Amino acid sequence: xxxxxxxxxxxxxxxxxxxxxxxxxxxxxxxxxxxxxxxxxxxxxxxxxxxxxxxxxxxxxxxxxxxxxxxxxxxxxxxxxxxxxxxxxxxxxxxxxxxxxxxxxxxxxxxxxxxxxxxxxxx
Amino acid sequence: xxxxxxxxxxxxxxxxxxxxxxxxxxxxxxxxxxxxxxxxxxxxxxxxxxxxxxxxxxxxxxxxxxxxxxxxxxxxxxxxxxxxxxxxxxxxxxxxxxxxxxxxxxxxxxxxxxxxxxxxxxx
DNA sequence: CGGTATCCTCGACGATACTG
DNA sequence: CAGTATCGTCGAGGATACCG
Numbered sequence: 001x002x003x004x005x006x007x008x009x010x011x012x013x014x015x016x017x018x019x020x021x022x023x024x025x026x027x028x029x030x031x032x033x034x035x036x037x038x039x040x041x042x043x044x045x046x047x048x049x050x051x052x053x054x055x056x057x058x059x060x061x062x063x064x065x066x067x068x069x070x071x072x073x074x075x076x077x078x079x080x081x082x083x084x085x086x087x088x089x090x091x092x093x094x095x096x097x098x099x100x101x102x103x104x105x106x107x108x109x110x111x112x113x114x115x116x117x118x119x120x121x122x123x
Numbered sequence: 124x125x126x127x128x129x130x131x132x133x134x135x136x137x138x139x140x141x142x143x144x145x146x147x148x149x150x151x152x153x154x155x156x157x158x159x160x161x162x163x164x165x166x167x168x169x170x171x172x173x174x175x176x177x178x179x180x181x182x183x184x185x186x187x188x189x190x191x192x193x194x195x196x197x198x199x200x201x202x203x204x205x206x207x208x209x210x211x212x213x214x215x216x217x218x219x220x221x222x223x224x225x226x227x228x229x230x231x232x233x234x235x236x237x238x239x240x241x242x243x244x245x246x
Numbered sequence: 247c248g249g250t251a252t253c254c255t256c257g258a259c260g261a262t263a264c265t266g
Numbered sequence: 267c268a269g270t271a272t273c274g275t276c277g278a279g280g281a282t283a284c285c286g
Contacts, residue, residue, distance in 0.1 A: 018231075021235070022231035023159055023231050026231070027230065030150075033278085040143075048248090049248055060279080061249070063280060087248055087286085089247080103233060106225060106226045107226060108142050111144060112145040155259090183261060183262085185259090186259060188270080209268085210268055210269080
Protein backbone atom coordinates (compact mmCIF):
# COMPACT_ATOMS: atom_id res chain seq x y z
CA UNK A 1 0.00 0.00 0.00
CA UNK A 2 1.28 3.38 -0.93
CA UNK A 3 1.83 5.53 2.10
CA UNK A 4 2.35 9.21 2.33
CA UNK A 5 4.98 10.65 4.58
CA UNK A 6 4.98 13.95 6.32
CA UNK A 7 7.55 15.64 4.20
CA UNK A 8 5.06 15.74 1.39
CA UNK A 9 7.19 15.97 -1.67
CA UNK A 10 10.48 14.71 -0.35
CA UNK A 11 13.00 13.82 -3.01
CA UNK A 12 12.52 10.07 -2.61
CA UNK A 13 8.94 10.55 -3.64
CA UNK A 14 9.93 11.59 -7.11
CA UNK A 15 10.82 7.99 -7.98
CA UNK A 16 8.60 6.08 -5.61
CA UNK A 17 5.34 7.93 -6.03
CA UNK A 18 5.76 10.29 -8.95
CA UNK A 19 2.08 11.13 -9.15
CA UNK A 20 1.94 12.21 -5.57
CA UNK A 21 5.21 14.04 -5.89
CA UNK A 22 3.99 15.94 -8.91
CA UNK A 23 0.71 17.02 -7.39
CA UNK A 24 2.33 17.93 -4.08
CA UNK A 25 5.01 19.98 -5.78
CA UNK A 26 2.52 21.93 -7.83
CA UNK A 27 0.35 22.56 -4.81
CA UNK A 28 3.46 23.72 -3.00
CA UNK A 29 4.55 26.30 -5.54
CA UNK A 30 0.99 27.62 -5.80
CA UNK A 31 0.41 27.69 -2.07
CA UNK A 32 -0.38 31.09 -0.72
CA UNK A 33 -3.38 33.21 -1.05
CA UNK A 34 -2.22 35.46 -3.86
CA UNK A 35 0.13 33.45 -6.01
CA UNK A 36 -2.18 32.21 -8.68
CA UNK A 37 -3.67 35.70 -9.01
CA UNK A 38 -0.20 37.14 -9.48
CA UNK A 39 0.65 34.57 -12.13
CA UNK A 40 -2.59 35.20 -13.90
CA UNK A 41 -1.98 38.96 -13.77
CA UNK A 42 1.43 38.54 -15.37
CA UNK A 43 0.21 36.33 -18.13
CA UNK A 44 0.26 38.87 -20.96
CA UNK A 45 2.89 41.36 -19.90
CA UNK A 46 5.52 42.26 -17.38
CA UNK A 47 4.25 44.34 -14.49
CA UNK A 48 5.76 46.68 -11.99
CA UNK A 49 5.60 46.14 -8.26
CA UNK A 50 3.09 48.89 -7.83
CA UNK A 51 0.84 47.60 -10.59
CA UNK A 52 0.62 44.24 -8.90
CA UNK A 53 -0.04 45.91 -5.59
CA UNK A 54 -2.87 47.95 -7.10
CA UNK A 55 -4.37 44.87 -8.67
CA UNK A 56 -4.37 43.11 -5.33
CA UNK A 57 -5.39 46.20 -3.50
CA UNK A 58 -5.94 44.59 -0.15
CA UNK A 59 -2.53 43.01 0.08
CA UNK A 60 0.01 44.57 2.42
CA UNK A 61 3.36 45.37 0.87
CA UNK A 62 5.15 42.93 3.12
CA UNK A 63 2.95 40.06 2.05
CA UNK A 64 3.30 40.92 -1.60
CA UNK A 65 7.08 41.04 -1.34
CA UNK A 66 7.09 37.67 0.32
CA UNK A 67 4.86 36.06 -2.28
CA UNK A 68 6.96 37.51 -5.10
CA UNK A 69 10.16 36.25 -3.49
CA UNK A 70 8.73 32.76 -3.19
CA UNK A 71 7.53 32.77 -6.77
CA UNK A 72 10.99 33.89 -7.79
CA UNK A 73 12.70 31.19 -5.74
CA UNK A 74 10.55 28.60 -7.44
CA UNK A 75 11.47 30.16 -10.81
CA UNK A 76 7.89 30.89 -11.75
CA UNK A 77 8.59 34.56 -12.30
CA UNK A 78 11.62 36.68 -13.11
CA UNK A 79 12.52 39.93 -11.43
CA UNK A 80 14.05 42.67 -13.48
CA UNK A 81 15.58 45.71 -11.80
CA UNK A 82 16.13 48.81 -13.92
CA UNK A 83 19.01 50.96 -12.71
CA UNK A 84 16.99 54.13 -12.55
CA UNK A 85 15.94 56.71 -10.02
CA UNK A 86 13.27 56.36 -8.84
CA UNK A 87 13.73 52.59 -8.75
CA UNK A 88 11.79 50.46 -11.15
CA UNK A 89 11.26 46.74 -10.92
CA UNK A 90 9.37 44.55 -13.30
CA UNK A 91 8.12 41.05 -12.80
CA UNK A 92 7.37 38.68 -15.64
CA UNK A 93 6.42 35.05 -16.09
CA UNK A 94 9.15 32.54 -16.76
CA UNK A 95 8.60 29.65 -19.14
CA UNK A 96 8.00 27.46 -16.13
CA UNK A 97 5.40 29.90 -14.82
CA UNK A 98 3.78 30.00 -18.23
CA UNK A 99 3.33 26.25 -18.02
CA UNK A 100 0.97 26.86 -15.12
CA UNK A 101 -1.45 28.89 -17.20
CA UNK A 102 -3.34 25.90 -18.60
CA UNK A 103 -3.86 24.69 -15.05
CA UNK A 104 -5.19 28.07 -13.96
CA UNK A 105 -7.41 28.02 -17.00
CA UNK A 106 -8.91 24.69 -16.00
CA UNK A 107 -9.32 25.90 -12.44
CA UNK A 108 -11.25 28.86 -13.77
CA UNK A 109 -13.52 26.64 -15.85
CA UNK A 110 -14.14 24.27 -12.95
CA UNK A 111 -14.97 27.15 -10.64
CA UNK A 112 -17.36 28.75 -13.08
CA UNK A 113 -19.11 25.47 -13.72
CA UNK A 114 -19.38 24.28 -10.15
CA UNK A 115 -18.83 27.31 -7.95
CA UNK A 116 -21.34 27.66 -5.18
CA UNK A 117 -20.96 30.09 -2.37
CA UNK A 118 -21.58 28.45 0.94
CA UNK A 119 -20.67 29.57 4.39
CA UNK A 120 -19.20 32.91 3.47
CA UNK A 121 -19.86 35.36 6.25
CA UNK A 122 -20.67 38.92 5.41
CA UNK A 123 -17.92 41.38 6.17
CA UNK B 124 -8.47 48.47 -13.15
CA UNK B 125 -9.67 45.22 -11.76
CA UNK B 126 -9.26 45.07 -8.04
CA UNK B 127 -9.44 42.12 -5.74
CA UNK B 128 -11.32 42.31 -2.50
CA UNK B 129 -10.60 40.47 0.67
CA UNK B 130 -13.50 38.08 0.51
CA UNK B 131 -11.81 36.34 -2.36
CA UNK B 132 -14.60 34.62 -4.13
CA UNK B 133 -17.52 36.63 -2.90
CA UNK B 134 -20.71 36.14 -4.87
CA UNK B 135 -20.46 39.47 -6.67
CA UNK B 136 -17.19 38.28 -8.14
CA UNK B 137 -18.94 35.64 -10.15
CA UNK B 138 -20.31 38.25 -12.53
CA UNK B 139 -17.72 40.97 -12.22
CA UNK B 140 -14.53 38.96 -12.40
CA UNK B 141 -15.51 35.44 -13.40
CA UNK B 142 -11.93 34.35 -14.05
CA UNK B 143 -10.81 35.35 -10.60
CA UNK B 144 -13.91 33.87 -9.05
CA UNK B 145 -13.35 30.58 -10.80
CA UNK B 146 -9.72 30.24 -9.82
CA UNK B 147 -10.38 31.35 -6.26
CA UNK B 148 -13.23 28.93 -5.85
CA UNK B 149 -11.21 26.01 -7.11
CA UNK B 150 -8.30 26.93 -4.88
CA UNK B 151 -10.74 27.14 -2.00
CA UNK B 152 -12.27 23.70 -2.41
CA UNK B 153 -8.79 22.19 -2.81
CA UNK B 154 -7.30 24.06 0.11
CA UNK B 155 -5.97 21.84 2.81
CA UNK B 156 -2.98 19.65 2.95
CA UNK B 157 -4.64 16.34 2.14
CA UNK B 158 -7.59 17.09 -0.08
CA UNK B 159 -6.11 16.54 -3.48
CA UNK B 160 -4.51 13.31 -2.27
CA UNK B 161 -7.87 12.09 -1.01
CA UNK B 162 -9.53 12.94 -4.30
CA UNK B 163 -6.82 11.20 -6.22
CA UNK B 164 -7.08 8.14 -3.98
CA UNK B 165 -10.82 7.90 -4.61
CA UNK B 166 -10.51 8.21 -8.34
CA UNK B 167 -11.05 4.58 -9.25
CA UNK B 168 -13.14 3.23 -6.42
CA UNK B 169 -14.99 4.01 -3.23
CA UNK B 170 -12.87 3.70 -0.11
CA UNK B 171 -13.57 3.17 3.53
CA UNK B 172 -12.49 5.59 6.22
CA UNK B 173 -9.77 3.31 7.40
CA UNK B 174 -8.39 2.75 3.92
CA UNK B 175 -8.00 6.47 3.44
CA UNK B 176 -6.39 6.79 6.84
CA UNK B 177 -3.92 4.04 5.99
CA UNK B 178 -3.08 5.68 2.70
CA UNK B 179 -2.37 8.95 4.48
CA UNK B 180 -0.70 7.23 7.35
CA UNK B 181 0.54 10.32 9.07
CA UNK B 182 -2.82 12.02 9.28
CA UNK B 183 -4.57 12.13 12.64
CA UNK B 184 -8.15 10.88 12.65
CA UNK B 185 -9.49 14.26 13.62
CA UNK B 186 -7.83 15.97 10.70
CA UNK B 187 -9.03 13.34 8.28
CA UNK B 188 -12.59 13.65 9.48
CA UNK B 189 -12.42 17.40 9.03
CA UNK B 190 -11.04 17.20 5.50
CA UNK B 191 -13.66 14.65 4.53
CA UNK B 192 -16.44 16.81 5.96
CA UNK B 193 -15.24 19.79 4.00
CA UNK B 194 -14.98 17.80 0.81
CA UNK B 195 -18.49 16.58 1.43
CA UNK B 196 -19.83 20.07 2.08
CA UNK B 197 -18.35 21.19 -1.20
CA UNK B 198 -19.98 18.17 -2.88
CA UNK B 199 -16.70 16.78 -4.15
CA UNK B 200 -17.25 13.42 -2.47
CA UNK B 201 -20.23 11.43 -1.24
CA UNK B 202 -20.46 9.66 2.07
CA UNK B 203 -22.24 6.35 2.25
CA UNK B 204 -23.07 4.82 5.61
CA UNK B 205 -23.89 1.13 5.69
CA UNK B 206 -26.25 0.16 8.52
CA UNK B 207 -24.00 -2.56 9.86
CA UNK B 208 -22.17 -3.46 13.01
CA UNK B 209 -19.30 -2.73 13.11
CA UNK B 210 -20.01 0.51 11.28
CA UNK B 211 -18.89 0.89 7.73
CA UNK B 212 -18.60 4.11 5.80
CA UNK B 213 -17.52 4.53 2.23
CA UNK B 214 -16.44 7.65 0.46
CA UNK B 215 -16.60 8.09 -3.28
CA UNK B 216 -16.07 10.84 -5.80
CA UNK B 217 -19.06 12.81 -7.01
CA UNK B 218 -19.33 13.93 -10.61
CA UNK B 219 -18.16 17.32 -9.48
CA UNK B 220 -15.16 15.77 -7.78
CA UNK B 221 -14.44 13.75 -10.88
CA UNK B 222 -14.23 17.00 -12.83
CA UNK B 223 -11.18 17.86 -10.76
CA UNK B 224 -9.22 14.86 -11.96
CA UNK B 225 -7.96 16.49 -15.16
CA UNK B 226 -6.66 19.36 -13.07
CA UNK B 227 -4.84 16.99 -10.73
CA UNK B 228 -3.48 15.25 -13.77
CA UNK B 229 -2.04 18.48 -15.12
CA UNK B 230 -0.64 19.32 -11.71
CA UNK B 231 1.10 15.98 -11.69
CA UNK B 232 2.60 16.58 -15.14
CA UNK B 233 3.75 20.05 -14.21
CA UNK B 234 5.34 18.80 -11.01
CA UNK B 235 7.15 15.97 -12.75
CA UNK B 236 8.44 18.26 -15.45
CA UNK B 237 9.51 21.14 -13.27
CA UNK B 238 9.77 19.81 -9.74
CA UNK B 239 12.92 20.80 -7.95
CA UNK B 240 13.44 20.23 -4.30
CA UNK B 241 14.70 23.31 -2.59
CA UNK B 242 14.74 24.20 1.05
CA UNK B 243 13.30 20.98 2.42
CA UNK B 244 14.80 20.30 5.79
CA UNK B 245 15.56 16.77 6.84
CA UNK B 246 13.25 15.29 9.42
C1' DC C 247 9.24 53.47 -5.79
C1' DG C 248 9.98 49.41 -3.91
C1' DG C 249 11.13 47.63 -0.60
C1' DT C 250 12.64 45.85 5.20
C1' DA C 251 11.73 45.04 9.96
C1' DT C 252 8.62 43.97 13.78
C1' DC C 253 4.97 42.44 15.98
C1' DC C 254 0.50 40.23 16.21
C1' DT C 255 -3.62 37.48 15.10
C1' DC C 256 -5.94 33.68 13.72
C1' DG C 257 -6.95 29.39 11.89
C1' DA C 258 -5.10 25.05 9.90
C1' DC C 259 -3.04 21.19 11.50
C1' DG C 260 -1.92 17.76 14.88
C1' DA C 261 -1.69 14.87 19.40
C1' DT C 262 -4.32 12.57 22.66
C1' DA C 263 -8.20 10.75 24.95
C1' DC C 264 -12.85 9.19 24.83
C1' DT C 265 -17.44 6.99 22.45
C1' DG C 266 -21.76 4.82 19.91
C1' DC D 267 -14.83 0.94 12.87
C1' DA D 268 -15.46 5.42 12.51
C1' DG D 269 -15.84 8.74 14.54
C1' DT D 270 -16.03 13.36 18.75
C1' DA D 271 -13.92 16.46 21.97
C1' DT D 272 -10.29 19.09 23.66
C1' DC D 273 -6.16 21.34 23.75
C1' DG D 274 -1.75 22.94 21.97
C1' DT D 275 1.47 24.50 18.30
C1' DC D 276 3.02 26.74 14.45
C1' DG D 277 3.37 29.59 10.58
C1' DA D 278 1.01 32.21 6.88
C1' DG D 279 -0.86 36.35 6.43
C1' DG D 280 -1.57 41.10 7.89
C1' DA D 281 -0.82 45.92 10.20
C1' DT D 282 2.36 49.37 10.90
C1' DA D 283 6.56 51.85 10.80
C1' DC D 284 10.89 52.85 8.76
C1' DC D 285 14.64 52.86 4.77
C1' DG D 286 17.89 53.35 0.24
